[in-house]
Amino acid sequence: MSNGRRETKAVAAKKGAPRAGRRPRSAKADPGRPDADLDGLTDHLGYLIRRAQLWIFEDFTRTLAAVDIGPAQYSVLTVINANPGLTQMAVSHALGIERARLVYLLDGLEARQLVKRRASATDRRSHALHLTPEGRSAFMRITALAREHERRLAEKVGLDHHKMLVRLMQVFANG
Amino acid sequence: MSNGRRETKAVAAKKGAPRAGRRPRSAKADPGRPDADLDGLTDHLGYLIRRAQLWIFEDFTRTLAAVDIGPAQYSVLTVINANPGLTQMAVSHALGIERARLVYLLDGLEARQLVKRRASATDRRSHALHLTPEGRSAFMRITALAREHERRLAEKVGLDHHKMLVRLMQVFANG
DNA sequence: TATTGTTATACTCTATAACTATA
DNA sequence: TATAGTTATAGAGTATAACAATA
Numbered sequence: 015m016s017n018g019r020r021e022t023k024a025v026a027a028k029k030g031a032p033r034a035g036r037r038p039r040s041a042k043a044d045p046g047r048p049d050a051d052l053d054g055l056t057d058h059l060g061y062l063i064r065r066a067q068l069w070i071f072e073d074f075t076r077t078l079a080a081v082d083i084g085p086a087q088y089s090v091l092t093v094i095n096a097n098p099g100l101t102q103m104a105v106s107h108a109l110g111i112e113r114a115r116l117v118y119l120l121d122g123l124e125a126r127q128l129v130k131r132r133a134s135a136t137d138r139r140s141h142a143l144h145l146t147p148e149g150r151s152a153f154m155r156i157t158a159l160a161r162e163h164e165r166r167l168a169e170k171v172g173l174d175h176h177k178m179l180v181r182l183m184q185v186f187a188n189g
Numbered sequence: 190m191s192n193g194r195r196e197t198k199a200v201a202a203k204k205g206a207p208r209a210g211r212r213p214r215s216a217k218a219d220p221g222r223p224d225a226d227l228d229g230l231t232d233h234l235g236y237l238i239r240r241a242q243l244w245i246f247e248d249f250t251r252t253l254a255a256v257d258i259g260p261a262q263y264s265v266l267t268v269i270n271a272n273p274g275l276t277q278m279a280v281s282h283a284l285g286i287e288r289a290r291l292v293y294l295l296d297g298l299e300a301r302q303l304v305k306r307r308a309s310a311t312d313r314r315s316h317a318l319h320l321t322p323e324g325r326s327a328f329m330r331i332t333a334l335a336r337e338h339e340r341r342l343a344e345k346v347g348l349d350h351h352k353m354l355v356r357l358m359q360v361f362a363n364g
Numbered sequence: 365t366a367t368t369g370t371t372a373t374a375c376t377c378t379a380t381a382a383c384t385a386t387a
Numbered sequence: 388t389a390t391a392g393t394t395a396t397a398g399a400g401t402a403t404a405a406c407a408a409t410a
Contacts, residue, residue, distance in 0.1 A: 049363070050283035053271035055264055058335070059342055059351065060245040062358035063238055064260070068285060068378095069361055070235040085239070086400085089230055096228035103368060108225035110243055112401065117370060131369095139368040139409045160233070167234055175357050176234065182350050182357075183237035186244055188224065243401095261377080278391060287378060292393060306392095314386045314391045367410070376401075387390070 070167060077163040081156050086111065088160060090119055091153055094129060094143045101140040128152055245342060252338040256331050261286065263335060265294055266328055269304060269318045276315040303327055 055061045074085050083091070089109050094100060102120065106113040120143070123129040128149035131141040145153060168176035230236045249260050258266070264284050269275060277295065281288040298304040303324035306316040320328060343351035
Protein backbone atom coordinates (compact mmCIF):
# COMPACT_ATOMS: atom_id res chain seq x y z
CA MET A 15 0.00 0.00 0.00
CA SER A 16 2.81 2.39 0.63
CA ASN A 17 3.15 3.10 -3.06
CA GLY A 18 -0.56 2.96 -3.47
CA ARG A 19 -0.71 5.41 -6.33
CA ARG A 20 -2.34 3.32 -8.97
CA GLU A 21 -2.76 5.03 -12.27
CA THR A 22 -6.37 5.53 -13.13
CA LYS A 23 -6.38 3.25 -16.06
CA ALA A 24 -7.48 5.45 -18.91
CA VAL A 25 -11.16 5.40 -18.32
CA ALA A 26 -12.15 4.33 -21.77
CA ALA A 27 -12.78 6.95 -24.37
CA LYS A 28 -14.56 10.03 -23.20
CA LYS A 29 -16.96 10.92 -25.94
CA GLY A 30 -17.97 14.48 -26.55
CA ALA A 31 -20.36 15.35 -23.76
CA PRO A 32 -18.86 18.68 -22.76
CA ARG A 33 -19.85 20.18 -19.45
CA ALA A 34 -22.68 22.40 -20.54
CA GLY A 35 -22.51 25.08 -17.90
CA ARG A 36 -24.59 24.27 -14.88
CA ARG A 37 -27.61 23.16 -16.84
CA PRO A 38 -26.87 19.84 -18.49
CA ARG A 39 -30.20 19.39 -20.10
CA SER A 40 -30.31 18.08 -23.66
CA ALA A 41 -30.99 14.37 -23.29
CA LYS A 42 -31.44 14.03 -27.03
CA ALA A 43 -28.59 16.01 -28.52
CA ASP A 44 -25.81 13.58 -27.59
CA PRO A 45 -26.41 9.91 -28.20
CA GLY A 46 -23.12 8.97 -26.54
CA ARG A 47 -23.39 9.76 -22.85
CA PRO A 48 -25.00 13.05 -21.93
CA ASP A 49 -24.43 14.22 -18.39
CA ALA A 50 -27.28 13.43 -16.09
CA ASP A 51 -29.24 16.26 -14.53
CA LEU A 52 -27.97 16.68 -10.99
CA ASP A 53 -31.07 18.65 -10.09
CA GLY A 54 -30.90 20.34 -6.69
CA LEU A 55 -27.76 18.45 -5.75
CA THR A 56 -25.42 21.21 -6.85
CA ASP A 57 -27.08 23.55 -4.37
CA HIS A 58 -26.25 21.24 -1.47
CA LEU A 59 -23.03 22.26 0.18
CA GLY A 60 -22.56 18.71 1.43
CA TYR A 61 -22.53 17.33 -2.11
CA LEU A 62 -20.14 19.99 -3.37
CA ILE A 63 -17.87 19.41 -0.42
CA ARG A 64 -17.77 15.69 -1.07
CA ARG A 65 -16.75 16.32 -4.70
CA ALA A 66 -14.16 18.86 -3.57
CA GLN A 67 -12.83 16.38 -1.03
CA LEU A 68 -12.34 13.79 -3.75
CA TRP A 69 -10.36 16.20 -5.92
CA ILE A 70 -8.30 17.65 -3.09
CA PHE A 71 -7.37 14.42 -1.35
CA GLU A 72 -6.39 12.82 -4.62
CA ASP A 73 -4.14 15.73 -5.56
CA PHE A 74 -2.69 15.87 -2.05
CA THR A 75 -1.89 12.17 -2.00
CA ARG A 76 -0.35 12.30 -5.47
CA THR A 77 1.71 15.39 -4.66
CA LEU A 78 3.03 13.93 -1.41
CA ALA A 79 3.46 10.38 -2.71
CA ALA A 80 7.24 10.86 -2.78
CA VAL A 81 7.28 11.32 1.00
CA ASP A 82 4.44 8.83 1.54
CA ILE A 83 2.36 11.14 3.72
CA GLY A 84 -1.41 11.31 3.61
CA PRO A 85 -3.69 14.15 4.72
CA ALA A 86 -4.24 12.70 8.19
CA GLN A 87 -0.55 12.08 8.78
CA TYR A 88 0.23 15.60 7.59
CA SER A 89 -2.21 17.13 10.03
CA VAL A 90 -0.77 15.09 12.90
CA LEU A 91 2.81 16.12 12.07
CA THR A 92 1.78 19.76 11.81
CA VAL A 93 0.12 19.83 15.21
CA ILE A 94 2.96 17.99 16.94
CA ASN A 95 5.49 20.31 15.32
CA ALA A 96 3.62 23.37 16.52
CA ASN A 97 2.91 21.92 19.96
CA PRO A 98 5.80 19.74 21.15
CA GLY A 99 4.92 17.56 24.11
CA LEU A 100 1.23 17.37 23.28
CA THR A 101 -0.62 14.27 24.47
CA GLN A 102 -2.47 11.92 22.16
CA MET A 103 -5.79 13.00 23.61
CA ALA A 104 -4.97 16.64 22.86
CA VAL A 105 -4.05 15.80 19.25
CA SER A 106 -7.17 13.71 18.90
CA HIS A 107 -9.30 16.55 20.21
CA ALA A 108 -7.58 19.24 18.14
CA LEU A 109 -7.92 17.37 14.86
CA GLY A 110 -11.13 15.45 15.38
CA ILE A 111 -9.34 12.14 14.90
CA GLU A 112 -10.59 9.26 17.05
CA ARG A 113 -8.01 8.38 19.65
CA ALA A 114 -8.11 4.74 18.56
CA ARG A 115 -7.31 5.78 15.01
CA LEU A 116 -4.55 8.08 16.22
CA VAL A 117 -2.78 5.15 17.88
CA TYR A 118 -2.53 3.48 14.49
CA LEU A 119 -1.34 6.67 12.74
CA LEU A 120 1.33 7.27 15.39
CA ASP A 121 2.48 3.65 15.19
CA GLY A 122 3.30 4.26 11.55
CA LEU A 123 4.98 7.63 12.09
CA GLU A 124 7.00 6.30 15.01
CA ALA A 125 8.11 3.23 13.08
CA ARG A 126 9.42 5.62 10.42
CA GLN A 127 11.30 7.55 13.10
CA LEU A 128 9.46 10.78 12.40
CA VAL A 129 7.71 10.99 15.76
CA LYS A 130 8.62 9.87 19.28
CA ARG A 131 6.30 9.03 22.14
CA ARG A 132 8.00 10.09 25.35
CA ALA A 133 6.86 9.56 28.90
CA SER A 134 4.96 12.49 30.29
CA ALA A 135 6.54 14.09 33.32
CA THR A 136 3.25 14.89 34.92
CA ASP A 137 0.88 12.06 34.06
CA ARG A 138 2.16 8.57 33.64
CA ARG A 139 -0.92 7.52 31.71
CA SER A 140 -0.16 9.83 28.81
CA HIS A 141 2.60 10.29 26.26
CA ALA A 142 4.35 13.48 25.25
CA LEU A 143 4.64 13.63 21.47
CA HIS A 144 7.66 15.12 19.70
CA LEU A 145 9.11 15.19 16.22
CA THR A 146 12.50 13.51 16.02
CA PRO A 147 15.35 15.42 14.33
CA GLU A 148 14.65 13.31 11.23
CA GLY A 149 11.00 14.17 11.66
CA ARG A 150 11.74 17.86 11.69
CA SER A 151 13.84 17.80 8.55
CA ALA A 152 11.34 15.55 6.79
CA PHE A 153 8.62 17.93 7.84
CA MET A 154 10.31 20.76 5.95
CA ARG A 155 10.26 18.77 2.72
CA ILE A 156 6.70 17.73 3.47
CA THR A 157 5.41 21.27 4.01
CA ALA A 158 7.08 22.35 0.77
CA LEU A 159 5.09 19.71 -1.11
CA ALA A 160 1.93 20.60 0.79
CA ARG A 161 2.34 24.21 -0.31
CA GLU A 162 2.77 23.03 -3.88
CA HIS A 163 -0.51 21.15 -3.57
CA GLU A 164 -2.21 24.22 -2.15
CA ARG A 165 -0.92 26.30 -5.05
CA ARG A 166 -2.40 23.86 -7.53
CA LEU A 167 -5.69 23.96 -5.66
CA ALA A 168 -5.69 27.75 -5.70
CA GLU A 169 -5.07 27.57 -9.44
CA LYS A 170 -8.10 25.36 -9.93
CA VAL A 171 -10.57 27.52 -8.03
CA GLY A 172 -8.91 30.84 -8.75
CA LEU A 173 -6.58 32.68 -6.39
CA ASP A 174 -9.16 35.13 -5.13
CA HIS A 175 -11.78 32.41 -4.75
CA HIS A 176 -9.31 30.29 -2.82
CA LYS A 177 -8.70 33.10 -0.35
CA MET A 178 -12.40 33.60 0.08
CA LEU A 179 -13.08 29.90 0.56
CA VAL A 180 -10.41 29.60 3.24
CA ARG A 181 -11.92 32.55 5.05
CA LEU A 182 -15.51 31.35 4.77
CA MET A 183 -14.68 27.82 5.88
CA GLN A 184 -12.97 28.84 9.10
CA VAL A 185 -16.33 28.28 10.80
CA PHE A 186 -15.60 24.57 10.67
CA ALA A 187 -11.99 24.79 11.85
CA ASN A 188 -13.04 23.66 15.31
CA GLY A 189 -16.17 22.11 16.75
CA MET B 190 -0.47 -7.80 19.33
CA SER B 191 3.26 -7.56 19.67
CA ASN B 192 3.73 -4.07 18.41
CA GLY B 193 7.25 -3.35 19.52
CA ARG B 194 6.29 -0.16 21.22
CA ARG B 195 8.39 0.18 24.32
CA GLU B 196 8.67 3.48 26.03
CA THR B 197 11.85 5.12 27.05
CA LYS B 198 11.49 7.13 30.15
CA ALA B 199 12.23 10.53 31.47
CA VAL B 200 12.67 13.74 29.58
CA ALA B 201 11.02 16.73 31.00
CA ALA B 202 7.87 17.72 29.24
CA LYS B 203 7.85 21.23 27.97
CA LYS B 204 4.63 22.78 28.94
CA GLY B 205 2.41 24.12 26.23
CA ALA B 206 4.31 27.23 25.21
CA PRO B 207 3.29 27.07 21.57
CA ARG B 208 4.63 29.41 18.97
CA ALA B 209 3.83 33.05 18.68
CA GLY B 210 0.19 33.73 18.13
CA ARG B 211 -0.34 34.06 14.45
CA ARG B 212 -3.86 32.99 15.05
CA PRO B 213 -6.47 34.07 17.54
CA ARG B 214 -6.99 31.35 20.09
CA SER B 215 -10.50 30.58 21.18
CA ALA B 216 -10.43 31.01 24.89
CA LYS B 217 -12.20 27.88 25.99
CA ALA B 218 -12.86 27.83 29.67
CA ASP B 219 -10.89 24.63 30.11
CA PRO B 220 -7.74 25.40 32.07
CA GLY B 221 -6.56 21.80 31.92
CA ARG B 222 -6.68 21.54 28.15
CA PRO B 223 -6.06 24.66 26.08
CA ASP B 224 -6.65 24.22 22.37
CA ALA B 225 -3.57 23.17 20.47
CA ASP B 226 -2.09 25.48 17.88
CA LEU B 227 -3.22 24.27 14.48
CA ASP B 228 -0.49 26.32 12.83
CA GLY B 229 -0.82 26.52 9.04
CA LEU B 230 -3.49 23.83 8.96
CA THR B 231 -6.35 26.31 8.98
CA ASP B 232 -5.04 27.80 5.73
CA HIS B 233 -5.31 24.45 3.99
CA LEU B 234 -8.60 24.13 2.17
CA GLY B 235 -8.34 20.36 2.40
CA TYR B 236 -8.25 20.44 6.18
CA LEU B 237 -11.14 22.88 6.41
CA ILE B 238 -13.14 20.79 4.00
CA ARG B 239 -12.57 17.65 6.02
CA ARG B 240 -13.82 19.41 9.15
CA ALA B 241 -16.80 20.76 7.23
CA GLN B 242 -17.54 17.29 5.90
CA LEU B 243 -17.60 15.89 9.43
CA TRP B 244 -20.08 18.51 10.59
CA ILE B 245 -22.29 18.36 7.51
CA PHE B 246 -22.51 14.59 7.17
CA GLU B 247 -23.24 14.21 10.84
CA ASP B 248 -26.04 16.77 10.72
CA PHE B 249 -27.39 15.28 7.50
CA THR B 250 -27.45 11.77 8.89
CA ARG B 251 -29.08 12.89 12.11
CA THR B 252 -31.68 15.00 10.30
CA LEU B 253 -32.59 12.19 7.91
CA ALA B 254 -32.37 9.40 10.47
CA ALA B 255 -36.15 9.14 10.56
CA VAL B 256 -36.23 8.13 6.90
CA ASP B 257 -32.95 6.18 7.15
CA ILE B 258 -31.27 7.85 4.18
CA GLY B 259 -27.60 8.76 4.05
CA PRO B 260 -25.88 11.32 1.83
CA ALA B 261 -24.97 8.78 -0.85
CA GLN B 262 -28.47 7.31 -0.99
CA TYR B 263 -29.91 10.81 -1.16
CA SER B 264 -27.75 11.73 -4.13
CA VAL B 265 -28.73 8.53 -5.95
CA LEU B 266 -32.45 9.11 -5.38
CA THR B 267 -32.13 12.71 -6.56
CA VAL B 268 -30.43 11.78 -9.82
CA ILE B 269 -32.84 8.94 -10.59
CA ASN B 270 -35.79 11.20 -9.82
CA ALA B 271 -34.48 13.86 -12.19
CA ASN B 272 -33.47 11.36 -14.88
CA PRO B 273 -35.88 8.42 -14.99
CA GLY B 274 -34.56 5.49 -16.97
CA LEU B 275 -30.90 6.29 -16.31
CA THR B 276 -28.48 3.37 -16.34
CA GLN B 277 -26.29 2.46 -13.39
CA MET B 278 -23.18 3.46 -15.30
CA ALA B 279 -24.66 6.91 -15.93
CA VAL B 280 -25.50 7.36 -12.24
CA SER B 281 -22.05 6.15 -11.28
CA HIS B 282 -20.43 8.61 -13.66
CA ALA B 283 -22.65 11.53 -12.68
CA LEU B 284 -22.06 11.16 -8.95
CA GLY B 285 -18.55 9.78 -8.85
CA ILE B 286 -19.72 6.65 -7.07
CA GLU B 287 -17.94 3.42 -8.02
CA ARG B 288 -20.26 1.18 -9.96
CA ALA B 289 -19.53 -1.70 -7.59
CA ARG B 290 -20.57 0.45 -4.66
CA LEU B 291 -23.68 1.59 -6.54
CA VAL B 292 -24.84 -2.00 -6.87
CA TYR B 293 -24.86 -2.29 -3.10
CA LEU B 294 -26.64 1.03 -2.63
CA LEU B 295 -29.32 0.11 -5.18
CA ASP B 296 -29.79 -3.30 -3.59
CA GLY B 297 -30.79 -1.53 -0.40
CA LEU B 298 -33.04 1.00 -2.09
CA GLU B 299 -34.72 -1.67 -4.18
CA ALA B 300 -35.26 -3.93 -1.16
CA ARG B 301 -37.04 -0.99 0.45
CA GLN B 302 -39.20 -0.59 -2.66
CA LEU B 303 -38.01 2.94 -3.33
CA VAL B 304 -36.26 2.15 -6.60
CA LYS B 305 -36.89 -0.35 -9.39
CA ARG B 306 -34.39 -1.75 -11.87
CA ARG B 307 -36.21 -2.32 -15.13
CA ALA B 308 -34.94 -3.96 -18.27
CA SER B 309 -33.56 -1.49 -20.74
CA ALA B 310 -35.41 -1.40 -24.03
CA THR B 311 -32.27 -0.83 -26.06
CA ASP B 312 -29.44 -2.69 -24.30
CA ARG B 313 -30.10 -5.90 -22.47
CA ARG B 314 -26.90 -5.56 -20.47
CA SER B 315 -28.09 -2.47 -18.67
CA HIS B 316 -30.89 -1.53 -16.33
CA ALA B 317 -33.22 1.45 -16.51
CA LEU B 318 -33.61 2.98 -13.06
CA HIS B 319 -36.88 4.43 -11.83
CA LEU B 320 -38.39 5.55 -8.57
CA THR B 321 -41.41 3.50 -7.57
CA PRO B 322 -44.60 5.33 -6.59
CA GLU B 323 -43.60 4.73 -2.97
CA GLY B 324 -40.17 6.00 -3.86
CA ARG B 325 -41.59 9.21 -5.26
CA SER B 326 -43.70 9.96 -2.20
CA ALA B 327 -40.87 9.02 0.13
CA PHE B 328 -38.61 11.30 -1.87
CA MET B 329 -40.84 14.26 -1.10
CA ARG B 330 -40.51 13.67 2.62
CA ILE B 331 -36.79 13.11 2.14
CA THR B 332 -36.18 16.35 0.25
CA ALA B 333 -38.11 18.24 2.92
CA LEU B 334 -35.71 16.94 5.55
CA ALA B 335 -32.73 17.61 3.31
CA ARG B 336 -33.87 21.22 2.97
CA GLU B 337 -34.16 21.43 6.74
CA HIS B 338 -30.57 20.23 7.01
CA GLU B 339 -29.44 22.78 4.45
CA ARG B 340 -31.21 25.52 6.39
CA ARG B 341 -29.38 24.54 9.54
CA LEU B 342 -26.12 24.55 7.61
CA ALA B 343 -26.83 28.00 6.20
CA GLU B 344 -27.53 29.14 9.75
CA LYS B 345 -24.15 27.91 10.90
CA VAL B 346 -22.09 29.62 8.21
CA GLY B 347 -24.40 32.57 7.69
CA LEU B 348 -26.94 32.87 4.91
CA ASP B 349 -24.83 35.10 2.68
CA HIS B 350 -21.73 33.00 3.27
CA HIS B 351 -23.68 29.87 2.41
CA LYS B 352 -24.74 31.34 -0.92
CA MET B 353 -21.18 32.34 -1.68
CA LEU B 354 -19.78 28.96 -0.72
CA VAL B 355 -22.25 27.15 -2.97
CA ARG B 356 -21.27 29.40 -5.84
CA LEU B 357 -17.53 29.11 -5.27
CA MET B 358 -17.62 25.35 -4.90
CA GLN B 359 -19.37 24.73 -8.23
CA VAL B 360 -15.89 24.20 -9.70
CA PHE B 361 -15.92 20.77 -8.12
CA ALA B 362 -19.45 19.83 -9.14
CA ASN B 363 -18.09 17.70 -11.96
CA GLY B 364 -14.70 16.29 -12.77
C1' DT C 365 -14.70 6.42 39.50
C1' DA C 366 -12.75 8.62 35.51
C1' DT C 367 -9.17 9.08 32.00
C1' DT C 368 -5.16 7.64 28.63
C1' DG C 369 -3.60 4.68 25.59
C1' DT C 370 -4.58 0.43 23.50
C1' DT C 371 -6.92 -3.48 21.14
C1' DA C 372 -10.78 -5.24 18.74
C1' DT C 373 -14.98 -5.20 16.03
C1' DA C 374 -18.28 -3.30 12.83
C1' DC C 375 -19.76 -0.36 9.35
C1' DT C 376 -18.97 3.11 5.43
C1' DC C 377 -16.62 4.29 1.37
C1' DT C 378 -12.96 3.79 -2.23
C1' DA C 379 -10.22 1.00 -5.42
C1' DT C 380 -9.44 -3.24 -7.91
C1' DA C 381 -9.98 -7.56 -10.11
C1' DA C 382 -12.60 -11.02 -12.03
C1' DC C 383 -16.81 -13.12 -13.62
C1' DT C 384 -21.54 -13.21 -16.68
C1' DA C 385 -24.20 -11.87 -20.15
C1' DT C 386 -24.57 -9.31 -23.47
C1' DA C 387 -22.93 -6.03 -27.35
C1' DT D 388 -12.98 -7.40 -28.10
C1' DA D 389 -15.42 -4.24 -25.06
C1' DT D 390 -19.13 -2.89 -21.86
C1' DA D 391 -22.97 -3.23 -17.86
C1' DG D 392 -23.85 -5.21 -13.93
C1' DT D 393 -22.28 -8.18 -10.30
C1' DT D 394 -19.39 -10.34 -6.73
C1' DA D 395 -15.37 -10.36 -3.93
C1' DT D 396 -11.48 -8.47 -1.51
C1' DA D 397 -8.42 -4.96 0.46
C1' DG D 398 -7.57 -0.47 2.32
C1' DA D 399 -8.70 3.88 4.56
C1' DG D 400 -11.67 6.17 7.92
C1' DT D 401 -15.29 6.42 11.55
C1' DA D 402 -17.80 4.73 15.68
C1' DT D 403 -17.91 1.83 19.72
C1' DA D 404 -16.78 -1.03 23.42
C1' DA D 405 -13.75 -2.99 26.54
C1' DC D 406 -9.44 -3.48 29.10
C1' DA D 407 -4.91 -2.20 31.89
C1' DA D 408 -2.46 1.27 34.05
C1' DT D 409 -2.94 5.34 36.26
C1' DA D 410 -5.24 9.34 38.18
